[in-house]
Amino acid sequence: MRLSLWVVAQALALLMLATGCAAPPRTGSAATGPVASVVAAEGPAAAPDADDADRFEALGQGRASWYGKPFHGRRTASGERYDMHAFTAAHPTLPFGSRVKVRNRRNGKEVEVRINDRGPRSRGRIIDLSYAAASALGMVGPGEAPVELLAR
Secondary structure, three states: OHHHHHHHHHHHHHHHHHHHHHOOOOOOOOOOOOOOOOOOOOOOOOOOOHHHHHHOEEEEEEEEEEEOHHHOOOEOOOOOEOOOOOOEEEOOOOOOOOEEEEEEOOOOOEEEEEEEEOOOOOOOEEEEEEHHHHHHOOOOOOOEEEEEEEEO
């Protein structure tokens, strides 16, 4: 009996861990870590350069969320370790290694991320961002934001 309880407990723990990406932590409000070197467009009137318009294709709009410290150092779906200070993201279908520009539709800030994980698992969300990317977009406090995705 003990062995089967142990197996059930492990299965439940894995299930809770797997669905943890769906509800990003809402802790922390100030940007911490090495995100100051990020170049993000400032202000609501930030428009892409003509070169950017040629290099990027619209993928769609939706809501973005983020995930951070509880997942830092854990393996992503691509096999690499999650680094909350890197500019990476989880997307349900884009190939690993794809680069995507994410534009916060509330404030016009943009950041480019590399897809290295699968998610989000919550209905209505189209991308899960690393803490660093979310911080650069000004969405750490709110936890999610309306975004536009552009791909190379």
